Amino acid sequence: MKILCAADHKVMPWKNGAGSTTEIAVSPAGAGLDTFDWRVSMASVVEDGAFSAFPGIERTLAVLEGEGLVLEVEGRAPQTVLKDGVPASFPGDAPTRARLLGGPVVDLNVMTRRGRYAHRLRWQRIDAPTTLTPAEGALLLLARTSGLAVEGARLKAGDAVLLREPARLETQGTGEFYLVELWEAAGDLDK
Incomplete structure (x- = not known):
């Protein structure tokens, strides 16, 4: 068992540079955005916009704070994700945008490398x-x-x-x- 205190979570820029993310855990330890097997993080989304592309990654997103957002993943119908509602899963390499419903949100992201x-x-x-x-x-x-x-x-x-x-x-x-x-x-x- 390993306790991961909120005060020790690592804050880093988004892959696309448009915001910041708080990394809760990553495997292997110390892995970067292009080398992790799995990663759990939180991010503040303060405006509508595109998500970072993560080729070869499967993602799931939930809303922790704020009203929610509409997730627009290329080739799929838009999906509304509400606070403490059903998370949305999607491929990290598909062009994806978020449209906020009622202001900024904090989301929870889980990412795993496909095939691993x-x-x-x-x-x-x-x-x-x-x-x-x-x-x-x-x-x-x-x-x-x-x-x-x-x-x-x-x-x-x-x-x-x-x-x-x-x-x-x-x-x-x-x-x-x-x-x-x-x-x-x-x-x-x-x-």
Whole structure:
């Protein structure tokens, strides 16, 4: 288990230079934007515009703060992504634009290199202890509320924890978090 405190997340410019992103976790450690196997990050989107191109990457995007956005991916119908709603998955090499619905948003991005890793992203709420069990690969939990504890380690909103073994998750009151499942693709991206 590895705790990733919000205060230690790495802030860096977007690949296209039009904004900044906060890297929560990347594998392998220290990998750059063109060499990662998987990456989890947050970004502030303050105006309508194009997304950075990530050839060979599968992406999933969720809205953490703000009303939401309309994701326009070439060759697909526009998809509305709302705060704590259903995330949108799309190929990172497809030309993509975002149109904000009601002002700036902060989004959560999960990216995996096609053929090496695959992922699933979901929002969850709990009000009783539960066990998080990585089926294979790893789980990354991003706390949306304070009061969550993993194996007794208290998390603040914005903190994350990377798990490779089962761990007990507890909460004071209702706890909200995003859960990212990551696994080696081994040729099976339909998981």
